[in-house]
Amino acid sequence: MPQQVADLDRLFQALSDPTRRAVVERLGQGPAATSVLARPFAMALPSFLQHLDVLEKAGVVTSQKEGRVRTYRLTPQPLQAAETWMTTQRQLWERRLDQFDEFVRTLKEKAQ
Amino acid sequence: MPQQVADLDRLFQALSDPTRRAVVERLGQGPAATSVLARPFAMALPSFLQHLDVLEKAGVVTSQKEGRVRTYRLTPQPLQAAETWMTTQRQLWERRLDQFDEFVRTLKEKAQ
Numbered sequence: 171m172p173q174q175v176a177d178l179d180r181l182f183q184a185l186s187d188p189t190r191r192a193v194v195e196r197l198g199q200g201p202a203a204t205s206v207l208a209r210p211f212a213m214a215l216p217s218f219l220q221h222l223d224v225l226e227k228a229g230v231v232t233s234q235k236e237g238r239v240r241t242y243r244l245t246p247q248p249l250q251a252a253e254t255w256m257t258t259q260r261q262l263w264e265r266r267l268d269q270f271d272e273f274v275r276t277l278k279e280k281a282q
Numbered sequence: 283m284p285q286q287v288a289d290l291d292r293l294f295q296a297l298s299d300p301t302r303r304a305v306v307e308r309l310g311q312g313p314a315a316t317s318v319l320a321r322p323f324a325m326a327l328p329s330f331l332q333h334l335d336v337l338e339k340a341g342v343v344t345s346q347k348e349g350r351v352r353t354y355r356l357t358p359q360p361l362q363a364a365e366t367w368m369t370t371q372r373q374l375w376e377r378r379l380d381q382f383d384e385f386v387r388t389l390k391e392k393a394q
Binding site: 177178179180181182183185186187188191194198199202237244246249250252253255256257259260262263266 | 287290292293294297301306307311312356362364389
């Protein structure tokens with residue numbers, strides 16, 4: 171499987187969970203330590219760490235450990251790749267609708 | 283779980299597979315019957331039908347049966363919801379970067 175395809179697979183998979191999307195939303199405000207990220211969630215820490223791991227493997231976040239504190243930050247390029255894919259699909263679809271409108275208009279003109 | 287959150291879960295899950303994304307890309311060009319959609323894939327029909335089922339349950343496509351032919355078409359609203367989520371995240375992140383630039387500029391001006 172080409173790398174780019176596998177990347178989008180992992181990326182959309184990473185975003186298919188509300189906890190992981192909430193982490194992305196939080197990191198949009200700036201880097202944060204594991205404990206800060208975990209605080210809003212009523213979840214055992216090992217489960218939460220698994221979510222962070224999925225995000226990191228998808229390339230959505232990176233982390234760095236200093237002493238006992240691991241800090242996470244967003245890496246926006248993968249999110250942009252997914253956004254681009256979706257925008258492209260929408261544009262193709264809208265172009266097709268425009269062409270369909272044009273076709274219907276032509277039929278109407280001919281019928282007059 | 284609120285409906286909107288569950289919707290995004292199902293949607294991103296649906297898009298996390300290359301076959302399903304290819305079907306979305308194809309349906310962007312217009313509605314198509316099952317057999318037409320299945321043709322490019324070296325896959326047993328039952329497996330392919332499962333992919334269509336995932337897309338339909340996520341609300342990305344709808345289907346209608348006439349006689350023995352089932353035709354699929356794209357329903358773009360759910361895709362737009364996902365695109366909106368991603369665009370919002372990017373905008374928040376870019377705004378933060380702008381604020382950070384501004385902060386660094388202020389520090390530099392003070393240092394001069």
